[in-house]
Amino acid sequence: MPTAEARIPTDRPGRYLVQLCKHFANKGRHLTHRPRTHTLPELRPDQIQVEWTDSDGTLRLPWGQCTLQAVPGALRVRVEADDRENLERLQDLVDTHIARFSRRDPLRVEWEPPRPTRHGPAGS
Incomplete structure (x- = not known):
């Protein structure tokens, strides 16, 4: 399954996490009224699931999942x-919304492949 990760430096990671999740949770209306430059499929509100706390969030769409985590000094995506x-x-979707929500103090999203995880018994 293709994945990508970004660490977005900010001194307000929780604020951006909650703002993004609340925006997506707004029944997905904003996702169906996108500028013509975007090629997103039509989505019904029941196809969008959003869960969040002040430090963690998850957005599930028919075409993938986005996980957010507020950590000191950054928003991880x-x-x-x-x-x-x-x-x-x-x-x-993430790039566009981060750019919009951070207009006054622009944040930059730089995507990287995910870091490999260690598998195997503890201590190995």
Whole structure:
């Protein structure tokens, strides 16, 4: 499953996490009224699931998932999808909204492949 991660430096990671999640939870109306430059499929409100706290959030769409985590000094974002095209849609969704919400003090999203995780018994 294609994935990508970003660490967005900010001194207000929780604020951006909650703002993004509340925005997406607004029945997804904003996702169906996008500028013509975006090629997002039509979504019904029941196809969007958003859960969040002040420090963690998850957005589930038919074409992928976005996980958010507020940590000291940064907002961590992980997107995953079934294919590269849908992964890029999720990345574009995050990029566009972060740019919009951080207009006064612009934040920059730089995507990276996910870090490998260690598997195996503890201590190995």
